Amino acid sequence: MVDVRLDKGRVAEVVPGGTLGLGDPDTTLELDDFLLLTAPADPHAHLDKALSWDAIRPPMGDLRLAIESWHAYSDQMTVDEIADRARTQALTMLAHGTTAIRSHVDLLPGPDPLRGVHALIRVRQELRGLLDLQLVTLGGYLTPTEDHEAALAAGVDLVGGAPHLAPDALIELARLLETARTHGVGVDVHTDESLDCEVTLDVLARAVVGWTAPVSAGHCVRLGTLDGPRRDEVIADVLAADLGVIANPITNLYLQGWESDVATPRGLTAVRALVDAGVRFAAGADNVRDPFNPLGRSDALETAMLLVVAGHLSVDEAYAAVSTGARDVMGLAPAGVVPGARAELLAVRGTDLVGVVATSSLDRYVIHAGRLVAFSETHTQVASPVLLPTYPEAR
Numbered sequence: 001m002v003d004v005r006l007d008k009g010r011v012a013e014v015v016p017g018g019t020l021g022l023g024d025p026d027t028t029l030e031l032d033d034f035l036l037l038t039a040p041a042d043p044h045a046h047l048d049k050a051l052s053w054d055a056i057r058p059p060m061g062d063l064r065l066a067i068e069s070w071h072a073y074s075d076q077m078t079v080d081e082i083a084d085r086a087r088t089q090a091l092t093m094l095a096h097g098t099t100a101i102r103s104h105v106d107l108l109p110g111p112d113p114l115r116g117v118h119a120l121i122r123v124r125q126e127l128r129g130l131l132d133l134q135l136v137t138l139g140g141y142l143t144p145t146e147d148h149e150a151a152l153a154a155g156v157d158l159v160g161g162a163p164h165l166a167p168d169a170l171i172e173l174a175r176l177l178e179t180a181r182t183h184g185v186g187v188d189v190h191t192d193e194s195l196d197c198e199v200t201l202d203v204l205a206r207a208v209v210g211w212t213a214p215v216s217a218g219h220c221v222r223l224g225t226l227d228g229p230r231r232d233e234v235i236a237d238v239l240a241a242d243l244g245v246i247a248n249p250i251t252n253l254y255l256q257g258w259e260s261d262v263a264t265p266r267g268l269t270a271v272r273a274l275v276d277a278g279v280r281f282a283a284g285a286d287n288v289r290d291p292f293n294p295l296g297r298s299d300a301l302e303t304a305m306l307l308v309v310a311g312h313l314s315v316d317e318a319y320a321a322v323s324t325g326a327r328d329v330m331g332l333a334p335a336g337v338v339p340g341a342r343a344e345l346l347a348v349r350g351t352d353l354v355g356v357v358a359t360s361s362l363d364r365y366v367i368h369a370g371r372l373v374a375f376s377e378t379h380t381q382v383a384s385p386v387l388l389p390t391y392p393e394a395r
Helices: 063-074 079-096 115-126 145-154 169-183 201-207 221-225 228-241 249-255 271-277 300-309 315-321 324-329 353-359
Strands: 002-007 010-016 034-038 041-045 100-106 132-138 187-191 215-219 244-247 281-283 345-349 364-368 371-376
Touching: 034 353, 041 079, 041 215, 041 244, 041 281, 041 324, 079 100, 079 115, 079 364, 079 371, 100 115, 100 187, 115 132, 115 145, 132 145, 145 169, 169 187, 169 201, 187 201, 201 215, 201 228, 221 228, 228 271, 244 324, 249 300, 271 281, 281 300, 281 315, 281 324, 300 315, 300 353, 315 324, 315 353
Parallel strands: 041 100, 100 132, 187 215, 215 244, 244 281
Antiparallel strands: 002 010, 034 345, 345 364, 364 371
């Protein structure tokens, strides 16, 4: 047990339990039976799409049909409707402990491509002080460069896209990188989100060697299907570029492999190999209850659990991917129960990390910038066996 003192948004002291005394009851949290952790950060979300599944009801298990369904639905979306769903989703993530989110935002087809951008910038302003929200453009190969530039001018932080969906992935990747370079911002690209597409992760890595702006690649599913020697060559390029890789287990496990009748592929990037090689590695929830994934609990502990059961990480490695690893890839300042670190903390009922990830107790306290911003507690009642009614034996 330890006592932790916070000051001006940072952890000031971590000392043996009882050292700091009882403290002011109005400013002290008693966390007996709780585990205090670095608060999660989600490096790959789609707040503009979140919670749209019920309205769309798209075909299941097909990435391109999901994209078509989303674009068809987007024709009727307003800034207010997008903002309402995004706000609800962000606050649900916050309640579960996530205090920083990086969200991709679609540059939509039609006469007003920045509707999603304006909605998420509104939500970012509304939730300032509760969580950190980074925004990334997401456009297809037909999206004009001018739309990316307009989104950056409006306040979006990074350039993104999905080059693997373009007729010429390398041309599209080069366009996105040039747009980011021209405007002096970072890049977070959906990369090789397929079991058998052309490999572009190594091309991306070699193109950004020496960049000072943050660069990361999300999904990287194809890396998980390469043979060992080729996989290791790509990972070597990723290491040389200090490129961050972001896995998205729930959506990739859902979307990939539907065409396989037997031995269905996992649809994940090469999680174990990336971590073993020392690549800067993170994981996000990605899509939550939208055309790309009908499920999701908006809880980083769910993402960590999937990294263990599907990616064969240890529990410690998995939780690092959704907390310290995610914060590193997002370019955020170090946080956690360490003197001098930012006071971004999550307390979950439990005594050890394995138990916390296994049970995902909803008894939680969430601290952002040294302030308590959310807490939840659950109540469970189970009937006593001696009070249950008895019935005649069925004949």
